[in-house]
Amino acid sequence: MYAAFFGLTQPPFSIAPDPRYLYLSERHREALAHLLYGMESGGGFVLLTGEIGAGKTTVCRAVLEQLPAQARVAYIFNPKLTVGDLLQTICHEFGVAVHPQGPGPATIKDYLDPLNAHLLASHAAGEHNVLIIDEAQSLSPDVLEQLRLLTNLETNERKLLQIILIGQPELRQMLARPELEQLTQRVIARFHLGALNESETGQYVAHRLAVAGWKGGAILEPDALRLVFKLTGGVPRRINLLCDRALLGAYASKKNQVSAKMVQQAASEVFGEQPHQGTSSRFSANRFGWGSLALGALAGAVAAGALAWWWQAPAATGAVAAVANSAQPALASPSTKAETPSNPKATSEESENSTAVLEPNLDRLPPGPPPKEAWIASEDEAFRALGLRWGTTLVRKEPCLEAREHRLQCYRTPRMTVNGLRQLDRPAALKLQLPGQGSGFVLATTISDTAVELSNGSQQWRMPLTALSSVWSGYYVTLWRTPPGQQGRLNNGFVGPAAEWMEARLDTLQAAQQLPATAKTLKDKVEAFQAAQGLEVNGRASPTTLIMINRATGVEEPRLALAKP
Numbered sequence: 001m002y003a004a005f006f007g008l009t010q011p012p013f014s015i016a017p018d019p020r021y022l023y024l025s026e027r028h029r030e031a032l033a034h035l036l037y038g039m040e041s042g043g044g045f046v047l048l049t050g051e052i053g054a055g056k057t058t059v060c061r062a063v064l065e066q067l068p069a070q071a072r073v074a075y076i077f078n079p080k081l082t083v084g085d086l087l088q089t090i091c092h093e094f095g096v097a098v099h100p101q102g103p104g105p106a107t108i109k110d111y112l113d114p115l116n117a118h119l120l121a122s123h124a125a126g127e128h129n130v131l132i133i134d135e136a137q138s139l140s141p142d143v144l145e146q147l148r149l150l151t152n153l154e155t156n157e158r159k160l161l162q163i164i165l166i167g168q169p170e171l172r173q174m175l176a177r178p179e180l181e182q183l184t185q186r187v188i189a190r191f192h193l194g195a196l197n198e199s200e201t202g203q204y205v206a207h208r209l210a211v212a213g214w215k216g217g218a219i220l221e222p223d224a225l226r227l228v229f230k231l232t233g234g235v236p237r238r239i240n241l242l243c244d245r246a247l248l249g250a251y252a253s254k255k256n257q258v259s260a261k262m263v264q265q266a267a268s269e270v271f272g273e274q275p276h277q278g279t280s281s282r283f284s285a286n287r288f289g290w291g292s293l294a295l296g297a298l299a300g301a302v303a304a305g306a307l308a309w310w311w312q313a314p315a316a317t318g319a320v321a322a323v324a325n326s327a328q329p330a331l332a333s334p335s336t337k338a339e340t341p342s343n344p345k346a347t348s349e350e351s352e353n354s355t356a357v358l359e360p361n362l363d364r365l366p367p368g369p370p371p372k373e374a375w376i377a378s379e380d381e382a383f384r385a386l387g388l389r390w391g392t393t394l395v396r397k398e399p400c401l402e403a404r405e406h407r408l409q410c411y412r413t414p415r416m417t418v419n420g421l422r423q424l425d426r427p428a429a430l431k432l433q434l435p436g437q438g439s440g441f442v443l444a445t446t447i448s449d450t451a452v453e454l455s456n457g458s459q460q461w462r463m464p465l466t467a468l469s470s471v472w473s474g475y476y477v478t479l480w481r482t483p484p485g486q487q488g489r490l491n492n493g494f495v496g497p498a499a500e501w502m503e504a505r506l507d508t509l510q511a512a513q514q515l516p517a518t519a520k521t522l523k524d525k526v527e528a529f530q531a532a533q534g535l536e537v538n539g540r541a542s543p544t545t546l547i548m549i550n551r552a553t554g555v556e557e558p559r560l561a562l563a564k565p
Contacts, residue, residue: 010213011212013241021211022062023208024469027196031050036470044188045165047190049166049192051193051235053236054194055236062466064132065466070126073093073129073131075132076134087146094118096118119153120153199536201239202534205239206423206534218515220246228246228263231264241271242266242270363462368454374456375442376440379441383479387403388457390406407486409481411543411544421444421447426558427560429442432471432472433471446560480557481557483498486498502526509529
């Protein structure tokens, strides 16, 4: 109803698990890493618990997207079954034919014998069988005991059936019972999925709006966004319900922005008279305090070896023609008028369109990850390769010092995420880590809704976004264009020529109604911009904030985003 009013292609806050809206926060990445690690460890039980609406199904879908062709998955959504019903469902999911030996209905043995034979034959054929049970807190003790018995079938190396139990916190309490101790001892990995912190909540909202087609400034005012976090506790499903109703209220009032008052009214309609205040006592949404872009090192490191047995991707053969340097978009010199566009939105769109014809078709690329021999050996070499993307040849021993002479500055962080990669929207070098192969760099040059193009300058590979964290440590380096007149390294945009440039840029966005008119001081405008972009709202004009101002106001830099067909 309100989508057309806000210029959206679809409602952004549906509670349906649409894979296009996949958002993996730090906690989700950790959960994914634990699941993958458990699945690599040779069988048994893997346990994922979380509050209602915390994103357990999202994590599970991310796992399923990474499974190779030799994986066989049985997924049970309704666990309120008897032992016989459970075995019948498992056999049906795995395609196992059951033939009762007697005149009556099938017995437990009638199900177990062909299932065991299937698991043995499947293992001999190089396949791996995974049983996923959702809402597992509803399983009865006798069904849990039967599941334990199913894991008795094993070879010298591994168990033949991997079981993933997904459920609410009550599942942990159930497994703590003395009579289930034998099953608990077979849990090889477990993770409790908490809620989003305040910074992640802002990025989650911005991500869903962007996927739905939003291209303007902040729809939710900063105070409204903070109230969303306070009222939902950072639980994604509650965020969706509240934001959906708040946007509907703004539409009904013919307002282009959602105020805190609208959010409060929406909460009373969605949650009742006493909306959820703050976080649940069973988890803390503020467990992590770092910024929304700088996330994911732990999950990336844990997951780095998690697909060692899943992923046996063949080394890419042949070369895919690299984009010629002459095909790179012309970059504005420091003195060009491109530095002060009168219409930042239009300029940004023109910049994106100028690179659109250069982007390759990712579906035609060989699968990643790139083999070790194709990696870029050092960070300095990675910066030199990135310099070519900015139309600059860096040849000296210290490429970052040389880059400043061209109004470019190096940026690096060890804690980048896929969401941050998309948000910064620029070619970057990612540090890959593969088990037993050490580490090295590759360039991320193009991104789509589902995959990223990795390149070493002469060859390209296609890497699914859901699988990237399994080989990427989170270490990220890139270049960005500093404001005109800036001398030396820039750490704070409130100092020197950068301050005047930044205020002029933010004033332009405010005049275009992409920042609220209530932001009066420069610090207020920076905070409003950070909230609009899903950044951590801290009022600091850090390089990350300045990079996003470049992007929002049309400073001509190479883009990472895949152009629309």
